[in-house]
Amino acid sequence: MTAKGYLRKANPLEILSDADVEAIHRGALDVLAVTGTRFESDRALKLFEKNGCRVDYDLKRVRIPSGLVEECLRQCPSSFFMKGRSPKTDLTIGGNTLYFCPSPGMRTIDLDTWEQRVPTVEENHQAVKILDKLPNINLAASYTPYCELEDVPGVMLLPVSAWGRMKYFSKPQRVGSSMESHIWEMQMADVVGIDVFAAMEAAPPLTWYGDAIDCAWACAERGLPVEVGCGAVMGGTGPATLAGALVQSLAEMMAAIVMVQLVNPGTGILANAFVFALNMMTGSPAAGGIEVSLFQAAFNQLWRGKYNVPTMIGACGPSSSELIDVQLGFEKGISASLAAVSGASIINLHGGIHVELTYHPAQSIIDDDIAGMLGRFVQGIEVNHDTLALDIIHEVGPIPGHYLRNKHTLTSWKKEHFLPAVSDRLSYHDWIKQGKKTILENAKEKMESMLAAYEADPPLTDSQNADLDRILEEARTYYAKKGLL
Amino acid sequence: MDNYQLLKTSILEYEKDNALQAAKAGISEGTDPLKMLQAVTEALNIVGEGFNSGDLFLPELIYASDCAQAAIKVLEDKITADGNVAEHKGTIVLGTVRGDLHDIGKSIVAALLIANGYKVIDLGTDVETEKLAAGVRDNKADVLGLSALLTTTAAEMGNVIKKLESEGLRSSVKVMIGGGATNANYASHIGADAYGETAVDAVGIVKDLLK
DSSP, X not given: OOOOOEXXXXXXXXXXXXXXXXXXXXXXXXXXXXXXXXXXXXXXXXXXXXXXXXXXXXXXXXXXXXXXXHHHHHTSOSEEEEXXXXXXXXXXXXTTEEEEEEOOBSBEEOTTTOOEEOOOHHHHHHHHHHHHHOTTXXXXXXXXXXXXXXXXXXXXXXHHHHHHHHHHOOSOEEOOOSTTHHHHHHHHHHHHTOOEEEEEEOOSSSEEOHHHHHHHHHHHHTTOOEEEEEOOEETTTBOSSHHHHHHHHHHHHHHHHHHHHHHSTTOOEXXXXXXEEEOTTTSSEETTOHXXXXXXXXXXXXXXXXXXXXXXXXXXXXXXXXXXXXXXXHHXXXXXXXXXXXXXXXXXXXXXXXXXXXXXXXXXXXXXXXXXXXXXXXXXXXXSHHHHTHHHHHHHOSTTOOSTTSHHHHHHHHHHSOOOSSSOOOOXXXXXXXXXXXXXXXXXXXXXXXXXXXXXXXXXXXXXXXXXXXXXXXXXHXXXXXXXX | OOHXXXXXXXXXXXXXXXXXXXXXXXXXTTOOHHXXXXXXHXXXXXXXXXXXXXXXXXXXXXXXXXXXXXXXXHHHHHHHHTTOOOOOSOEEEEEEBTTOOXXXXXXXXXXXHHHTTOEEEEOOSSBOHHHHHHHHHHHXXXXXXXXXXXXXXXXXXXXXXXXXXXXXOGGGOEEEXXXXXXXXXXXXHHTOSEEESSTTHHHHHHHHHTO
């Protein structure tokens, strides 16, 4: 069973004033027109020049006039359709619907010692199978669940990762943007009959690498949507101030959107936020920090509110905690909650543990409870004759009246109350009797039972499986010829 | 669908009127009411198992047991009129003691006992001591279950036990207590036979008491 996403009922939280929104927007236009952005792609620079932008080929710098930026922003559709392997996994991204997506980790983690290690391909398959069956997972990003696999050379990581997802994951996916992996991933998607979208992620400050450009270009040409992402670390690769980081990120993303819309006007855009503050103690990203949530709330307001472009909120998945503990829970819980109430279209939440270093399927199962809770929250409160329950309140009256015996409770409680899958809801007494199990133990048990029960739905045919294997082999041959294997 | 199936299905679909109607139709069409009672038991077994496995919840449990109770009443009246006796695992009288209006915990205990094949007479809340003693006597109860959520009303439980003693009923009935204001020490202090911490405990306790 896959949820069709959660339809948001309440108005999203707005953290910026109208004047703030306008100032940040103007700031981004100013950066694009005056300093410009670096595009490491001659064909992209030529396309910009042809459309009236000032291009410096030596510096690979493009300065874009504000009018063109605003025109291209207007070309972005407010939603777009993505086909899954069956109608129940199809998505329409955008509008008021909230979806969830996994958050990657380089490696797996031992749940007893909390030591990280490189997972096997089989462990990757298992983690994918769990994601396929989690009711609140609607799509997957490239690089998920793991970004490093035992006995798989780096250049083959993305093709092997996509090959595993195509076999064991029935929902729409994002292709990767490294070493032309999108070529193989798009072919595999055609084999299994799903839609994919591009990953075009900035190299802040204000730079776009060839890999990201090529991936977006290829998808846009085929009419597939493009996820345009920012990824500054505030105080390192972006300004330390929230407003400054927003300006820079918007400028980077707007430049990419101009390119995509020039390649194919009307291409669907997914605005991705993956911005952290710099951890001034270590120099790494400070995952789980509250400034991440401030950035993401403003990001949602700007893209959803001002530009009417769906958002993917990527920095809710990782925490700064090294293990599955209280810190991990509150960091993920707070950031995902604020992303949900501020209007995210997609939240990347499931499975990530420590700053994209570690991932575990047991955590993805726990995160599915968070996703379900937030989904229920954004659906809000239904107010109608039946839910107001006036007749029932009159009927039950004061004590000793109660509602547990009333048919209204029987028929309404499951629609109104969210039931978690692994969060503990036992009475204290029963919890003692049943062995004082933690949520992590519940999740581990659930993982085992889900894997034992796994069946692909719909199953791949033998010829689809053979085609996937063939494409993977072609990728291997291609990279070997290039001397990369 | 015959009335037997209809009765079972109605309970499983929480359709009280249909359950009642199926029981009545069964009787008027001459089906053995003892056999119809078996349909109720089968439905309640399914509900009880569903609750224990976490697939069904309190509203389903309570409402199914209410549907069953409605049908049982009609069927047992007919069984008695025919001069027969319906078999139960035991007869349990329940009540929340005088001065205490808390109903939910006791209702859950009642539903669980019904789902497990016991005959339950629920006397409700704020039940006078005399009425509880009369309930034990009139129904030949095997077990009396007393509930109290307030520390101020828990003392009533001791009075009920004294009343059973003075009426000569104490030796024929086991007394179990439960509710937020009670604990195992209090149960032994007032001379009750058992204490249940949760509603689910009540089923196991009754089983032990009636061994």
